[in-house]
Amino acid sequence: MFASAKSMLGRWYLRLVVMVICAIGVITIFMSNQYLTQRFTETISSRSEVRLALYVTNLMSEIQRNSVVPQLLARDPELIKALEDKDYSGSTARLLSFVDEIGAASLTLLDRDGRAVAATDREMVGQSHRTAPYFTDALRFNQTIYTTHQNDAGGFDFVYSRRVQVAGQLRGVIMVKVDAPRIEKGWVGVSDAVFVTDRDGVIVMTTEPRWRGELEQNALALQSAPSAIERAIRLTQGWGALPVDAYLRGEAVLRREMQVPHQGWKMVSFTTYASVRERVNGILALVAMGFAILLTLIFWTTSRKAASRLVFFQRESAELRALNSRLQREIAEREKVEKTLEVAEQTIAQSSKLAALGEMSAAVSHELNQPLAAMKTYLAGARLLLQRERPEEALSSFQRIDDLLERMGALTRQLKSYARKGAEAFEPIDTRAAVSTALALMEPQLKTRSVNIIRTFPNEPVMVLGDRLRLEQVIINLLRNALDATKTSSNPTIEILLAAGDGVSIQIRDNGEGIADLDELFEPFYTTKQPGDGVGLGLAISSGIVNDLGGRLTARNAADGGAIFEVQLPVIRQEAAAAE
Numbered sequence: 001m002f003a004s005a006k007s008m009l010g011r012w013y014l015r016l017v018v019m020v021i022c023a024i025g026v027i028t029i030f031m032s033n034q035y036l037t038q039r040f041t042e043t044i045s046s047r048s049e050v051r052l053a054l055y056v057t058n059l060m061s062e063i064q065r066n067s068v069v070p071q072l073l074a075r076d077p078e079l080i081k082a083l084e085d086k087d088y089s090g091s092t093a094r095l096l097s098f099v100d101e102i103g104a105a106s107l108t109l110l111d112r113d114g115r116a117v118a119a120t121d122r123e124m125v126g127q128s129h130r131t132a133p134y135f136t137d138a139l140r141f142n143q144t145i146y147t148t149h150q151n152d153a154g155g156f157d158f159v160y161s162r163r164v165q166v167a168g169q170l171r172g173v174i175m176v177k178v179d180a181p182r183i184e185k186g187w188v189g190v191s192d193a194v195f196v197t198d199r200d201g202v203i204v205m206t207t208e209p210r211w212r213g214e215l216e217q218n219a220l221a222l223q224s225a226p227s228a229i230e231r232a233i234r235l236t237q238g239w240g241a242l243p244v245d246a247y248l249r250g251e252a253v254l255r256r257e258m259q260v261p262h263q264g265w266k267m268v269s270f271t272t273y274a275s276v277r278e279r280v281n282g283i284l285a286l287v288a289m290g291f292a293i294l295l296t297l298i299f300w301t302t303s304r305k306a307a308s309r310l311v312f313f314q315r316e317s318a319e320l321r322a323l324n325s326r327l328q329r330e331i332a333e334r335e336k337v338e339k340t341l342e343v344a345e346q347t348i349a350q351s352s353k354l355a356a357l358g359e360m361s362a363a364v365s366h367e368l369n370q371p372l373a374a375m376k377t378y379l380a381g382a383r384l385l386l387q388r389e390r391p392e393e394a395l396s397s398f399q400r401i402d403d404l405l406e407r408m409g410a411l412t413r414q415l416k417s418y419a420r421k422g423a424e425a426f427e428p429i430d431t432r433a434a435v436s437t438a439l440a441l442m443e444p445q446l447k448t449r450s451v452n453i454i455r456t457f458p459n460e461p462v463m464v465l466g467d468r469l470r471l472e473q474v475i476i477n478l479l480r481n482a483l484d485a486t487k488t489s490s491n492p493t494i495e496i497l498l499a500a501g502d503g504v505s506i507q508i509r510d511n512g513e514g515i516a517d518l519d520e521l522f523e524p525f526y527t528t529k530q531p532g533d534g535v536g537l538g539l540a541i542s543s544g545i546v547n548d549l550g551g552r553l554t555a556r557n558a559a560d561g562g563a564i565f566e567v568q569l570p571v572i573r574q575e576a577a578a579a580e
Contacts, residue, residue, distance in 0.1 A: 014302055018295065025291035029284055036280045045254060048192070048271040052258050055187055055194060056267055059205075062103075063158075063262055066178045069102050070144050070162035073174045079109060082118070083164060083171040086111075091118030092125070105179035110135060111172045129175075134161040138173045146263070148204060155212055156180065156204045180205055192269050195219075199264030216268070370441075370476060371404040377444035378404070404441070407469070426549075428572060429468040430461045431504055435496060437468075438475035445483060454495040462500040464569045466549040474545050474553070477538040478508045478565045485512030485563060503551075506567040514557040521555055 073079060082091045088109070095107040099120045109118040114130030129135045134147040138161040145161045158178035164171045187194040187207050195206035195216075203211045203219055211219035257268040382397035439446075439453070446453065464471075479494065486492035489511050497507040515521060522543045539553075546553040551569035558564050 014298075017298065021291065021295060021298070025288070028291075029287055032287055033280060033284060036283055044271060048254055048256055048269065051192060051271075052194075052256050052267065052269045055269070056258050056260055058186055059183060059196070059260060059267070060262060062178065062183050066102070066104055066158075066176055067144055067146070067160055069098075069104060069107075069176045070160045070174050073098070073107070073176070074162045074164045079118075079174070080164060080166055080171060083109075083111060084166070088117040092120070092122070094118070095120050102176075103179060103182070105177040105181075108175040108177070109172060110175060112170050114173075117172070134159045134175060135173055137161070138163045139170065148198065148263075150213060154209075158204075192271055194267065194269045196260065197266050197268070204265075368408055370480070371408050374441060374444050375401050375404050381444075400440075407441075426465050426467060428463050428465055429471065431464055431471070431498060431506060431569075432457050432462055434468055434471045435475055435498060435506065438472045438479060439496075441472070441476060442479050442483075445480070449483070449492065451483065451486065452491065452493040454493065456495070456497045458498065458500060462498060462504055463572050464504050464549070465572050466569065470545045471549065474542040474567060475506070475508070477542045478567075481538065481565070482508055482510035482512070482563075485510045488513065500571055502571070504569045504571045506569075507564055508566075509558060509562060509564045511562040514561060515555060515563050518555060518557075522553070 076094070078094050079091060082088050082094075091109055095109065095118055099107055106119065106121045106124070108116050108120070108124055108129075110129055111117050114128055114132070114135045116124045116127045116129065119125050133149065134145060137145040137147065142163065142165075147159050147161070149157055149159075151157050158180055160176040160178070161173055163173050184194075184205055184207060193207050195203045195208070195211055197216065198204050201215050203214055203216065206212055206219075208219075254271045255268065256271070257266055259265075260267050378397045378401050382394040382401075385391070385394040385397065435455075435457070439455075482494045483492075486494065491511070493511045495507075495509040497505075497509070499505045499507075522539050539555075543553045546567055546569070549569055551567060554566050554568070556564050556566075
């Protein structure tokens with residue numbers, strides 16, 4: 001016992017050590033996650049600012065370089081001579097020799113009428129630019145003109161133009177188009193998305209083509225952007241406005257902007273923090289691996305101790321085998337006793353089956369007496385009607401006799417169903433119709449006496465799930481008992497109340513003398529009737545039928561005299577009944 005207590009203490013100590021190590025591991029990983037995330041995000045923020053400054057510097061370098069080109073080309077002797085002589089055979093070749101060195105998208109020479117006479121893009125030769133702003137403004141001012149306009153493809157053209165004049169006389173206009181796609185390619189990075197807006201906030205240059213020509217807020221409302229800026233559309237806040245744990249969830253995107261010293265432009269960049277999560281997770285994985293190795297060493301040491309205790313358990317197993325031998329002998333003796341009890345139980349079960357068979361036979365005989373009595377009454381009525389030459393009414397009686405014969409056949413078929421449990425044959429039925437049918441079947445007995453029948457039914461159907469024939473059987477039994485109970489009443493009255501709420505309630509009340517013994521009322525063969533009037537099975541059978549339907553049959557005496565029998569059944573809604 002002492003050894004067992006010591007072993008249990010050791011296990012609890014091991015569990016405590018493991019829990020402490022796990023707690024330290026969780027705290028270490030959490031603190032490392034916070035620290036590393038902060039350090040890596042600060043690094044990415046600094047790099048993003050540096051990249052944005054480089055992007056702005058590169059953009060201004062390209063703009064300034066292209067701005068000088070028109071002034072130099074306007075002084076080229078060959079181009080001036082071609083405009084004076086109107087001989088442009090070598091002008092296109094001359095422009096092509098400059099374009100690679102300059103790095104412009106295209107060079108175009110226009111005459112004084114705005115017609116392209118030479119161009120690096122041969123498709124432009126012959127086109128008229130007479131109304132273009134870069135041509136008209138160049139004619140008006142003796143300086144290099146910068147213009148921006150949106151082309152047919154949805155992009156923007158950035159054009160420098162300057163008039164060519166000799167001795168104060170206008171000869172033409174030289175036009176230089178900035179290579180914006182080449183500038184945009186320099187912005188493409190692993191984690192950056194960049195765009196440039198003009199003084200009106202319209203995006204004129206961007207790494208996302210769908211954003212061109214849109215305001216920033218409208219551009220971010222378009223369809224999702226490439227992988228580098230997918231999250232930038234959802235979160236375009238500054239560094240300081242982000243929640244503390246935003247970077248831990250991988251949802252943060254840094255937005256930075258910088259003024260471009262050109263025409264009121266502004267450059268905006270988006271940088272994701274996806275790499276932060278990858279780098280932090282890599283380090284955290286190493287930390288977690290270290291704690292896992294430590295736990296492995298602890299478990300290995302524990303297993304060594306367990307191996308040393310195995311010898312002790314082997315000695316104990318020998319004692320257990322001896323004990324098992326004694327238990328097997330006792331089990332054999334108990335099995336012998338159980339076989340004797342089984343034989344006795346089979347004998348008792350056979351006796352019970354014979355008793356149940358007798359009870360069920362008596363029940364069926366009792367239930368067949370009702371339709372037989374009704375058939376006798378209907379036959380007498382039909383004979384009288386035929387004697388009075390009223391065959392149509394006699395046919396109605398015969399039809400009722402046929403219904404009773406069908407009912408008798410159904411009752412005999414129920415001999416097997418009394419032993420059956422379940423509701424595989426159940427269907428939705430209206431309790432109002434079942435009560436009305438039961439009253440119709442009891443009509444011959446009710447006509448023999450002056451009995452006041454009071455019926456209170458709802459206007460809407462009251463649906464239950466069950467066997468209509470068996471439910472009618474219960475109601476007939478209760479009506480018959482009520483009819484017998486009012487034999488001594490001066491004003492016999494039977495009240496039938498049907499109500500529906502959480503369940504369905506069918507109450508049959510009489511103004512008889514009441515029930516003397518409520519405890520034994522539903523016991524088989526218990527009856528208060530005179531010998532020959534009943535065997536005491538009607539209420540027992542009715543109670544069993546109601547139980548099979550999932551309900552309950554109760555009885556009580558009314559405060560002002562008489563008895564009240566109540567059938568309580570579960571209700572189903574009309575929608576469920578319709579689905580059935």
